[in-house]
Amino acid sequence: MPNSNVDIINVIESKLKNKVQIQPGQLGKAAIVATDGLHRDVMKAMVDADEYTAISAITGLDLGANLGVLYHVRTSNSFVTIRAEVPKDNPKIQTIIDIAPSATFHELEVTDLFGVVFEGNPLAGHFVLSEYWPQGVYPLRKDVKANEVKLNPPPAEDTKQPETGRVVKIILGPQHPALLEPEKFAVTVDGETVTKVEPRIGYVHRGIEKAAESRTYLQDVYLIERICGICNPIHACNFVEGVEKVLKTEVPTRAKYLRVIALELNRLHSHLLTLGHAGLEIGYETLFQYFWRDREPIMDLIELTSGNRVYSSLMTVGGVRRDIRDSDVPKIKTTLVDLRKKLPFYRKVYEEEPSIRARMQNVGVLKREDALKLGVVGPVARGSGVNIDVRKDEPYEAYAEIPFKEIVYTAGDTWARMNVRMDEVEESINIIEYALDHLPTGPFRVKAPRIVPAGEACNRVEAPRGELFCYVKSNGTAFPERVKVRTPTYANIPAFLKTAIGESIADVPPNFVSLDPCFSCTDR
Amino acid sequence: MSNTVTWARVKSPWVLHFNSGACNGCDIEVVAALTPKYDVERFGIKLEPSPRHADVLLVTGCVTQQCAERLKRIYDQMPQPKFVVAIGACACSGGVFAGNYNVVGGADKVVPVTAYIPGCPPRPEALIDGVVKLLNALSPPKPKKKPKQEKPAEVPKEEAKTPEAPKPETPASQEAKPKVEEAKVDAK
Numbered sequence: 157m158p159n160s161n162v163d164i165i166n167v168i169e170s171k172l173k174n175k176v177q178i179q180p181g182q183l184g185k186a187a188i189v190a191t192d193g194l195h196r197d198v199m200k201a202m203v204d205a206d207e208y209t210a211i212s213a214i215t216g217l218d219l220g221a222n223l224g225v226l227y228h229v230r231t232s233n234s235f236v237t238i239r240a241e242v243p244k245d246n247p248k249i250q251t252i253i254d255i256a257p258s259a260t261f262h263e264l265e266v267t268d269l270f271g272v273v274f275e276g277n278p279l280a281g282h283f284v285l286s287e288y289w290p291q292g293v294y295p296l297r298k299d300v301k302a303n304e305v306k307l308n309p310p311p312a313e314d315t316k317q318p319e320t321g322r323v324v325k326i327i328l329g330p331q332h333p334a335l336l337e338p339e340k341f342a343v344t345v346d347g348e349t350v351t352k353v354e355p356r357i358g359y360v361h362r363g364i365e366k367a368a369e370s371r372t373y374l375q376d377v378y379l380i381e382r383i384c385g386i387c388n389p390i391h392a393c394n395f396v397e398g399v400e401k402v403l404k405t406e407v408p409t410r411a412k413y414l415r416v417i418a419l420e421l422n423r424l425h426s427h428l429l430t431l432g433h434a435g436l437e438i439g440y441e442t443l444f445q446y447f448w449r450d451r452e453p454i455m456d457l458i459e460l461t462s463g464n465r466v467y468s469s470l471m472t473v474g475g476v477r478r479d480i481r482d483s484d485v486p487k488i489k490t491t492l493v494d495l496r497k498k499l500p501f502y503r504k505v506y507e508e509e510p511s512i513r514a515r516m517q518n519v520g521v522l523k524r525e526d527a528l529k530l531g532v533v534g535p536v537a538r539g540s541g542v543n544i545d546v547r548k549d550e551p552y553e554a555y556a557e558i559p560f561k562e563i564v565y566t567a568g569d570t571w572a573r574m575n576v577r578m579d580e581v582e583e584s585i586n587i588i589e590y591a592l593d594h595l596p597t598g599p600f601r602v603k604a605p606r607i608v609p610a611g612e613a614c615n616r617v618e619a620p621r622g623e624l625f626c627y628v629k630s631n632g633t634a635f636p637e638r639v640k641v642r643t644p645t646y647a648n649i650p651a652f653l654k655t656a657i658g659e660s661i662a663d664v665p666p667n668f669v670s671l672d673p674c675f676s677c678t679d680r
Numbered sequence: 681m682s683n684t685v686t687w688a689r690v691k692s693p694w695v696l697h698f699n700s701g702a703c704n705g706c707d708i709e710v711v712a713a714l715t716p717k718y719d720v721e722r723f724g725i726k727l728e729p730s731p732r733h734a735d736v737l738l739v740t741g742c743v744t745q746q747c748a749e750r751l752k753r754i755y756d757q758m759p760q761p762k763f764v765v766a767i768g769a770c771a772c773s774g775g776v777f778a779g780n781y782n783v784v785g786g787a788d789k790v791v792p793v794t795a796y797i798p799g800c801p802p803r804p805e806a807l808i809d810g811v812v813k814l815l816n817a818l819s820p821p822k823p824k825k826k827p828k829q830e831k832p833a834e835v836p837k838e839e840a841k842t843p844e845a846p847k848p849e850t851p852a853s854q855e856a857k858p859k860v861e862e863a864k865v866d867a868k
Contacts, residue, residue: 241811295781308744362742363782364780382705384703429708448712449716465709496811676701
C-alpha cells in the first residue's frame with residue numbers, strides 16, 4: 157500500500173469549506189456533491205494533496221431531467237466519488253483532463269454513451285460507437301430502446317489516395333495477425349520511428365451496460381461474466397460484491413476463501429497466457445507453446461473446482477455455487493507444485509535469453525510519474541514502481557487474512573511488466589495453497605433476496621490486468637437501474653499511446669502485449 | 681487435377697480466425713486447440729493470418745456493427761472455394777448479446793456459414809470435432825463420375841452440430857482421431 161497518511165476528506169473540507177457537500181460512507185470513502193463547476197476545484201485539491209490521485213472511472217447516469225456525472229477518484233489510501241449534474245437539454249460540463257490527464261478516455265466514453273459534452277476535451281468523434289451511429293442518439297439514456305436504433309448507411313467507398321513519402325500511417329487492425337481481437341490503431345511512422353498513435357476502440361462494444369438494465373440481478377451475473385472470457389470470475393465477483401454491498405449481505409467465510417481460490421486460479425491462467433503471448437509477439441514461438449502447455453493443467457483445475465474450463469458461473473449473490481470436494485484438494489496441490497517446479501526455468505529464460513532481453517528491455521519505458529499521471533493500473537503500474545494493488549489497498553474477500561507479497565519492479569519497461577506477472581504467478585500459487593490449508597468450514601452460500609432495495613454502491617477488485625471497477629445502482633426492483641464497469645485495459649491504453657512514441661515500429665507489438673490488452677473488457 | 685486440389689484442401693485446411701466482437705472465450709479456446717495439449721496442427725490445420733491464403737474462416741463473436749462490414753470484406757478477400765465456421769453461441773445466433781443495440785447477432789446474417797459449433801465457449805474438443813465434420817463434408821464421395829469443373833463437391837448446408845461437450849475424462853485426441861481416419865479414406 158502506498159505510504160501516505162493524507163486524509164483526503166480533510167483536505168477537501170479545509171480547501172472548499174461550505175462549498176461542497178460531503179456524504180461520508182457513500183460510493184467509496186465519501187461522495188462529494190460538487191455543483192456549478194466545483195468538481196474541478198475538488199479534483200485540483202485532491203491532485204495537489206496526493207500524487208496517487210487518478211480518475212478510476214467516470215459514470216454517466218440518466219436522472220430524468222438531468223444527467224449525472226460521477227467521477228470516481230482513486231487516491232493513495234482511499235476511494236472517493238465526485239457527484240456532478242448537468243441538465244439534459246444543455247449537457248455541458250468543464251473537462252478535467254488538464255488537471256487529471258487520466259480522465260481523457262473516460263470523458264470520451266460518457267460523451268458517446270450519454271451525450272455529455274466535456275468542454276475543453278480536444279478529442280472528438282465516436283470512440284466506442286460505430287462511425288455510422290445516428291447523431292443525437294445516446295444509447296445509455298433511458299428513453300432509447302436498445303433494439304430500435306437504425307444506423308446511418310455507410311458512406312461510399314473511400315477513394316483516398318495512399319500516402320507516399322517519408323511519413324506513413326500504418327493501420328493495425330481491426331483484423332491483424334498480432335491482435336487476437338478487432339481493434340484499430342493508426343500508427344504514424346517517420347521512417348521507422350513512431351510519431352503518433354491514434355486508437356479507435358469499440359469494435360467489441362456489445363452494449364452490456366444497457367443490456368444489464370433489462371435483466372434481473374441474477375441474470376446479470378451471467379451477462380457481466382461474459383464481458384471477458386479470460387478474466388470472467390473477477391467480473392462476476394466484482395458485480396456480486398457490488399450487489400451484496402447494496403443488499404448489505406454478509407458472505408460466509410468459506411465462500412470468501414472459495415472465491416479467492418477461483419480468482420487466483422484465474423489469475424494464474426491469465427498470466428501464463430500473457431507470458432506466452434509475449435513470446436509469440438517477439439517471434440519466440442517455442443516459449444509460447446511451452447507456456448500454453450503449462451497453462452492447460454490450470455485449466456483442468458478450474459474445471460475441477462468450478463465445473464467448466466471457461467465460463468463456470470461460480471460466483472453468485474451471497475456466495476459461490478459449488479464447494480470444493482476434500483478429495484480434490486490433493487490433486488490441486490500436486491498440480492500447483494508441478495507448476496512451481498517449472499517456474500525457475502521460465503524465470504531463467506526471461507532473465508538470460510538474449511533475444512528476450514534485446515526485445516523487451518528498455519522497450520516501452522513508462523516512467524513512474526507518467527504512470528501516476530495517466531492513472532494506469534495493475535502489473536503495468538507495478539512494473540513502473542507504483543505500488544498499487546487493490547488486494548492490499550482495500551482488501552476484499554479473504555485477502556486481508558492471506559499473506560502475500562506485492563510485486564513491484566521499478567524499471568518500467570516491457571521486461572519489468574512481464575516479470576511482475578512472472579512473480580505474481582508464484583504469489584498466486586502461494587495464495588491458493590494458503591487458502592486450501594486454511595479453508596474454514598461452514599456454508600458456502602447464503603440466500604440473498606432477488607429484489608434489491610434502492611441504493612448504489614461502487615466496488616473495486618484486482619483483476620489479472622489491474623484494478624477493475626464497478627458501479628451498481630438499484631431502484632428497488634428486480635432490475636438494476638444502472639451498471640457501469642470500468643475495466644483495467646481501458647485505464648492502461650494511455651500508457652501504450654505514451655510509450656510507443658519515439659520508438660521503432662518493430663517494438664510496438666512487444667510493448668503493446670506487455671499491457672496484457674483485453675479489448676472485450678475495454679469495450680464491453 | 682481438381683481431385684488433387686480437394687485432397688490437399690482436406691488434408692491441410694488453412695484457417696483464418698476473425699473475432700467479430702467476441703468476449704475472448706472462444707478465441708482463447710481456438711488458440712488452445714492449436715497449442716500442445718490439443719495440437720490440431722497434426723491434422724494439417726494451420727492458422728493463417730492472411731485472408732488471401734485461407735480456406736476456412738473461423739468466426740467468433742456476436743458480430744458488432746463495426747465488425748460486420750469487416751467480416752464481409754475479409755470473406756470477400758478469401759479465394760474460392762471458401763467455408764465459414766461459426767464458433768460459439770454468439771457467432772451462431774448472437775448468444776447472450778442478441779438484441780443489443782450494437783450487435784448484428786450471428787455470423788450468418790453477414791456471410792454464408794457452412795458449419796455451426798455451439799457452446800459458450802465450445803471446448804477445444806468440440807472445435808476439433810466441428811472442423812473434422814466440415815472436412816468430412818468437403819471430401820468428395822469416391823469419384824465415379826467426373827466432378828463438375830474446378831469446384832469440389834458441393835458442401836451440404838446442414839448444421840454440423842456437435843454433440844454436448846464430451847466428459848472431461850475422455851481425452852480429445854482419442855475421440856477425434858477415428859473421424860480423421862475416415863476423412864483420410866474418403867479423400868483417397
